[in-house]
Amino acid sequence: MKISKDLVAASATPIILGLLRGGESYGYAIIQKVRELSNDEVVWTDGMLYPILHRLEEQGLIVARWGESETGRKRKYYQLSPSADVALREERRQWETIQFLMARIFEPLPSNA
Amino acid sequence: MKTRFEGELAGLPPEVAAELEDHLLSRLEGHLAAGCDEAEARRRTLEDFGDLRDVAGQMTVMTLDPVWGRRRVPRTVRWLVGVWAGFGLACLGRLCTHVEPTYVTISSCLVVGLTSCAMALGLLRLREMGRRWMVGYLAGVAVVMGLSAFAAGQGGVVLPFAVGWFPVLFLGAAVSVWVLNLRSVRESFL
Numbered sequence: 001m002k003i004s005k006d007l008v009a010a011s012a013t014p015i016i017l018g019l020l021r022g023g024e025s026y027g028y029a030i031i032q033k034v035r036e037l038s039n040d041e042v043v044w045t046d047g048m049l050y051p052i053l054h055r056l057e058e059q060g061l062i063v064a065r066w067g068e069s070e071t072g073r074k075r076k077y078y079q080l081s082p083s084a085d086v087a088l089r090e091e092r093r094q095w096e097t098i099q100f101l102m103a104r105i106f107e108p109l110p111s112n113a
Numbered sequence: 114m115k116t117r118f119e120g121e122l123a124g125l126p127p128e129v130a131a132e133l134e135d136h137l138l139s140r141l142e143g144h145l146a147a148g149c150d151e152a153e154a155r156r157r158t159l160e161d162f163g164d165l166r167d168v169a170g171q172m173t174v175m176t177l178d179p180v181w182g183r184r185r186v187p188r189t190v191r192w193l194v195g196v197w198a199g200f201g202l203a204c205l206g207r208l209c210t211h212v213e214p215t216y217v218t219i220s221s222c223l224v225v226g227l228t229s230c231a232m233a234l235g236l237l238r239l240r241e242m243g244r245r246w247m248v249g250y251l252a253g254v255a256v257v258m259g260l261s262a263f264a265a266g267q268g269g270v271v272l273p274f275a276v277g278w279f280p281v282l283f284l285g286a287a288v289s290v291w292v293l294n295l296r297s298v299r300e301s302f303l
Contacts, residue, residue: 047163051171
């Protein structure tokens with residue numbers, strides 16, 4: 001199932017912040033996790049993730065550090081910043097609101113008895 | 114394996130190149146593990162990634178954020194852009210205060226000033242195009258500035274402007290850096 005670009009763009013930030021709740025991660029692992037959790041329904045272009053990560057870092061929502069991969073390569077790891085809690089709660093609240101609204105809109109229409 | 118994407122990453126800022134290289138190699142390893150040969154794995158890796166230069170550009174150049182956010186531009190580049198823009202403004206400002214400027218003074222001020230401002234803006238664009246373009250552009254501007262100084266007949270016409278207008282230079286640099294931090298120069302001018 002193809003997800004529209006607008007929806008992918010809108011959901012990227014809460015998805016990334018939500019995934020980082022589980023602890024430190026890096027770009028490739030985040031993309032793989034998204035694919036896994038969505039049963040391959042949500043497939044991000046690899047490149048779209050990095051400008052978002054850098055924007056979130058600029059905004060202070062995530063922090064980065066350089067480390068090493070299992071094979072010794074330089075790897076940049078990201079984790080939530082201490083100030084991300086508020087932003088994360090707000091993102092969750094907004095998406096739950098939208099989800100609730102959509103559920104009501106798409107309720108089965110009453111049949112004309 | 115370390116050099117597999119050297120060509121694609123050439124000229125990018127080192128931190129950006131390192132981060133993207135790690136991703137590309139991780140993806141490549143995945144395709145190889147799935148049974149692809151080297152060439153096919155490489156092709157799929159680059160296809161999966163998308164426009165690498167565009168992505169690197171977004172990571173290094175300020176672009177307009179819908180809510181006036183800013184992307185990070187390295188401090189060194191920001192100050193360099195600010196200094197050059199300030200220098201250009203100082204040269205242009207000199208025209209306003211020079212008593213009976215000669216034709217040569219006017220033309221050299223205009224050439225140096227406008228070139229410096231253009232260079233300041235160009236640095237932002239060139240940064241995403243890679244190091245070779247930056248070096249070539251800087252060399253070209255240096256030649257233009259040298260020729261304009263020579264045309265003024267005194268060789269040192271550029272230096273007195275910078276020294277004599279130090280306060281204006283730094284004020285211009287500070288304003289330029291501040292402005293560049295708030296506006297999308299790329300969308301406006303390039």
